[in-house]
Amino acid sequence: MVTKAQFKKDYLKKLTVKSGRTIEEASRWDQYHALASMVREYASMDWVDTNNRYDDKACKQVFYFSIEFLTGKFLMNNLINLGLDETASEVLDELGLDLEDIASIEKDQGLGNGGLGRLAACFMDSMAALAIPGHGCGIRYNYGLFEQKIINGYQVEFPDRWLNNRNVWEVKKADKSVEVHFYGDVKLENGRYFLENTTPVLAVPYDTPVVGYKNDTVNTLRLWSAQAINKEFDYSTFSRGEYMDAFKKKYDVESISQVLYPNDSYDEGKVLRLKQEYFFVSAGIQGIIRSFKKLGKPMAKLYDYISIHINDTHPSMAIPELMRILMDEEGFGWDESWSIVEKTCSYTNHTILSEALEKWPVEMFSKLLPRIYMIIEEINKRFCLDLFEVYHKTQEEVNRMAVIGHGEIRMAHLAIIGSHSINGVARLHTEILKNKELKDFYNIMPAKFNNKTNGITHRRWLINSNPELSKVITKYIGDYWIRDPQHLRELMKFIDDKDFRQEIDDVKRKNKEALAAYILKHNNIVVNPDSIFDVHAKRLHEYKRQTLNILHIMYLYNRLLKNPDEDFVPRTFIFAAKAAPSYYIAKQTIKLINTVADLVNNDTRIKDKIKVVFLENYSVSLAEILMPAADVSEQISTTTKEASGTGNMKFMMNGAVTIATLDGANVEIHEQVGEDNIVLFGLTEEEVYELYERHEYKTDHIIENDPRIKEVLDQLINGFLGVDKEEFQIIYDSVVYNDEYFVLKDFDSYAAAQERIGHYYTDEDIWLKMAITNIAHSGVFSSDKTIQEYASGIWETDRVPK
Structure with a gap:
């Protein structure tokens, strides 16, 4: 193991050699480049030995x-895996540098x-x-x-x-x-x-x-x-x-x-x-x-x-x-x-x-x-x-x-x-x-x-991205879970411990405040950390149904316009997604989300009870900020369309409650956490295939009999959103005339599921127990097991x- 003294000596030498500057003159890039180069060199001896070992045997x-x-990014992950993260942090602190600040330079x-x-x-x-x-x-x-x-x-x-x-x-x-x-x-x-x-x-x-x-x-x-x-x-x-x-x-x-x-x-x-x-x-x-x-x-x-x-x-x-x-x-x-x-x-x-x-x-x-x-x-x-x-x-x-x-x-x-x-x-x-x-x-x-x-690696998605939660877990069950994450189940022994629940809640609050600061810096939107942070972060595709989510947000907005004083649990809806450059309807869905966000976020009549945020350039690094802060994980694909999903596992591991169809790995998450710790909605596999096989699904009846749906659909094309009436015609046509992914069919069930989320969230004990149950049962989805x-x-x- 490299000592602090050796680490400091190696770093100062590397910084001088790589940059030709003193530590006082070095830029943050110089500081990063020297540290990363040194960490790679520390790994290189084992790298050579590993290859020789494989060949020899x-x-x-x-x-x-x-x-x-x-x-x-590699720097923090490699420091953790080499057991040098604390050493690096302490040495850099002594040198007047900040490890987190240096690591942020990496792309x-x-x-x-x-x-x-x-x-x-x-x-x-x-x-x-x-x-x-x-x-x-x-x-x-x-x-x-x-x-x-x-x-x-x-x-x-x-x-x-x-x-x-x-x-x-x-x-x-x-x-x-x-x-x-x-x-x-x-x-x-x-x-x-x-x-x-x-x-x-x-x-x-x-x-x-x-x-x-x-x-x-x-x-x-x-x-x-x-x-x-x-x-x-x-x-x-x-x-x-x-x-x-x-x-x-x-x-x-x-x-x-x-x-x-x-x-x-x-x-x-x-x-x-x-x-x-x-x-x-x-x-x-x-x-x-x-x-x-x-x-x-x-x-x-x-x-x-x-x-x-x-x-x-x-x-x-x-x-x-x-x-x-x-x-x-x-x-x-x-x-x-x-x-x-x-x-x-x-x-x-x-x-x-x-x-x-x-x-x-x-x-x-x-x-x-x-x-x-x-x-x-x-x-x-x-x-x-x-x-x-x-x-x-x-x-x-x-x-x-x-x-x-x-x-x-x-x-x-x-x-x-x-x-x-x-x-x-x-x-x-x-x-x-x-x-x-x-x-x-x-x-x-x-x-x-x-x-x-x-599966997902808990080293990246818990230890690296949520270190404070990792420390709380280790405090209560020891550190063997790091070697075998299925030992996270031992957290269930503490689910009724008020001190433990409070520490979990404190970590979530801190992570939400960090995300709120990120949103203010990058989007200039003030969000309330006490609101439900509902996150939909994944590739943008029709079957992943970001459309269902935003149409439901429009319904909630309409509801609050009619009754601004309604007893409504504040919500912050956060989207992050890239659409393929040639996928026009997906790109228009991004435009719709941002259009609704502009309308909702600037309407004082609803008293900040809803905020909508689209975070640009979704990446691993952004996910590492989003997932520890999420209260709700949106896993709402049309049943039978999502092969597995791994975002659902990452959110779960960080204590988010999943709102989900019984699709992909959501089925297995449901089995792990039980009916009371996931919020399910939507068509079943059998119902989806029956609708496809019968070729009888039409949206007319749904639209005529659900005024909520009719109102939001009309608002897509009647100028209500403050843009050209033709702007979202393609989205309107896709759900009204060719609802291939059953957005309207599942709307009522989804809205009811969201109501249940609001009810659960108002009871702090219930919500914390749901969050802890998800963390405790996430180890089975470790990529080590897979x-x-x-x-x-x-x-x-x-x-x-x-």
Whole structure:
């Protein structure tokens, strides 16, 4: 363990070396850069030792392929995991510096968008904490999704320049670069296929240490950056004055790792996204094979030493790419290659939404990746033959299950066929996959399907983001819960202890005051910390039903206009969300939320009983402020649409009470906390499917018989909101004429649930007991538990402690 004296000496030296300045002259960036560099160096010895330990023991290693890794900031998390957070705070305080102030300089890494990327980051954290040999593989995006600004109520996208001030945590490994090839002509020579006339791209790896919690284990997140091969630009073209053309090849190549999720609503965007997916898959698998060969183990037993996990459909090309390498480069036949691939690869399905189950046009795919397409064609031909001859399927069934159909390649089907395990991410989600969405596949390969409910790392979402609550927990039950968060259940022994309840309440109040200060600073809105902080923070999508929330707020506003003196529990409704740049109705929903906020927040007639806040540029760091302060967690997706959710778990762990449909992991939260500690509403799974199947759902009857709904809908288009009557016509039309996500159907039930929340909140004892019950039962949703289930049930690997 590093002593305070050593830490101070190392820091002062690092600050001088890195900045060339004294501590008095150094900027906050200098202070941060020196501290982060020093922390990375402290982790580096364990990093080297960990990799050597894995190789020496020839243990089975997991490579987790994901298009996103939403890591957030590293400094505080790494200090905590190294056991240096208190030391750092004390040393910096002695030097007249503030750790929290220095840590605020760090930018969130622009490597993800939402739940998919944050889950991957939590899994990386848990694998390191459990000393499970697992590494991430993704893309080093120069720019993140986008930086969101709200201008006149509208979302406006700006580049997320997260790399502007360098990334101190990464280490460039240029010697481990590989080439990835696009386009070209497929040739056959001596029984092996190869490509000619390709467009090669250099994939350069940047490694980031993933530090385990006080266990001397450091795993690796490897991110690949695309670079042009051989020359920066065409000098002869440049000399002729054709400056843009001279750099075109360089820019075309580098565009592959420039931006997360390029707009794929047009062909150029689709091609770029397809390039991204093959780029990091090919680079990652080439790197795995190269490292594996150094172990001297037989390639035919690859699956005994390597597990490749496909996180959603984006990395599905891992299957044909591994086939290509085994056949074209290692000389294996088809059958043996297929056996190795299937035993090596596993797949997590994250959705049932059709738009998220990737499909690629054959014409585009075959041109860009001709050899990979040939292999997929052969996979499809053999699979369809098996469906006919082994499983005796009809032509209609074969057409439904084929990898290639209607001129498209179905990436989810490819992942299912080529993996030995397919898992859903919540029990309800898995059952829907088995019994409805992927029923055809489940019927012929039931042993492949399993459930692994998502989880979150309590080190990030409780210890790091809510340190005061963590201290109270440790005071009452000791610190073993940090190693095993399921011990949080012991808090139930103190649920009737008034002192304990008061301490929990004091922490929540302090966190609410901090959020109120943030809102005042960033939004210039004064909110009341005594009001219910009702938070709806997640990616903006119609099925997540931010629309239901804002329509209900409009109803409450109307109610208070009619009766300003009503005995009404004050509420602060807080939204945070990004909408995809091409998702017009989602962006208009943001405009609606901000329009309602302007109206409500400035109307003195309602006496500040409602405030509405939209916090721009939702990120991990913003979530770390929001979640500890939330009283109510909005998890109101249309039942059957949310695969799992992890925001629901983070809010729960921080003592928020969930208002929820029985969707995704909400079902399991309900089972953990019981009927009295969650506020449920809405259609059940059976009712949703019945409405879809009968095709009889119409909104006319609901609108005619519920004056609350009719009033708010009319207000969308009659000028009441103070904007052009056409502004929100698309939202009006979506819920009145095509209420695909049953916003109006669930409105009455949601309003009644919100009434119950107000009733519970007025009784302090009831509310605190609900909050404590949620904290106490959140440990079962730790990603440590989830990862242990993956390790034993899918990857067949185990801990490799020092």
